[in-house]
Amino acid sequence: MTGNTAAADAATFRKGNGRTDRAPYDLDAVLDIAVATFNERGYEATSISVLAERLGTSKSALYYHVSGKEELLQRALDRALGELEAVLEASGADDHRGDAADRLEFVLRGAVRVLVAELPYVTLLLRVRGNTDIERDALRRRREFDHRVSQLVEAAHAEGSLRADLDPGTTSRLLFGMINSIVEWYRPGGPMDAAALADATVSVALDGLRAR
Numbered sequence: 280m281t282g283n284t285a286a287a288d289a290a291t292f293r294k295g296n297g298r299t300d301r302a303p304y305d306l307d308a309v310l311d312i313a314v315a316t317f318n319e320r321g322y323e324a325t326s327i328s329v330l331a332e333r334l335g336t337s338k339s340a341l342y343y344h345v346s347g348k349e350e351l352l353q354r355a356l357d358r359a360l361g362e363l364e365a366v367l368e369a370s371g372a373d374d375h376r377g378d379a380a381d382r383l384e385f386v387l388r389g390a391v392r393v394l395v396a397e398l399p400y401v402t403l404l405l406r407v408r409g410n411t412d413i414e415r416d417a418l419r420r421r422r423e424f425d426h427r428v429s430q431l432v433e434a435a436h437a438e439g440s441l442r443a444d445l446d447p448g449t450t451s452r453l454l455f456g457m458i459n460s461i462v463e464w465y466r467p468g469g470p471m472d473a474a475a476l477a478d479a480t481v482s483v484a485l486d487g488l489r490a491r
Contacts, residue, residue, distance in 0.1 A: 461476070
C-alpha cells in the first residue's frame, strides 16, 4: 500500500466513508466504537477487520489513525484510569487536614461520577484479566487506586469515624464490590443521574458504616 493510497483511505475515513448518512469519524468516535465492540465481543475476539466493518471503513484507513487494536485498548484504559486517578488527586481527597471519612466520601462520589460518565470505558477496565503487557499495567494502576482507597478506609477506622466491629479489609471489599457492580446494571438515561446515584451509594455504604 502506497502513502498516497493510505492518505486517500484516511480522507475517506474522515468523510464517513463517502456515505451521506454517516457523520465523519474522529479518534474519539473511533475509540467509542472500539470500546463498545471490545465489551460486546471481548478484546481477544475483536480484530481490526471487525472494527473497520463496524466503522464502515477500510483497515488501511483505520491504520492511518492508530497502530492497531492494542493502541485503542491502551487509550481506552488510560482514559478510565486517568479519570479515576484524578479523583484521588483532587483537593477533597488529598487534603489530610480533613476527616478521613469525609475524604472517603469525596472519593466514593467521584468514583461514581467517573463510572457514569465513562461507563463503557470503566466496564472494559473491570474486565481486564492481564493477558497482555497493556492489561497488566492497567491492573497495576487499578491495584494502586484500590490501595489508596483502602488507606482512606483504614484512616477512617483509626480516627473512629467507621464502625469498629468491621475490619478495614472487609469494609474496603464491600465498598469496591458495591461500586464495581454498578457497571452491570446502571443504564444512562434512566431515572437516576450521576448525582443521585452518588447520593444513594454514599447513603447505603457509609450510613451503615459510620460509627454511632
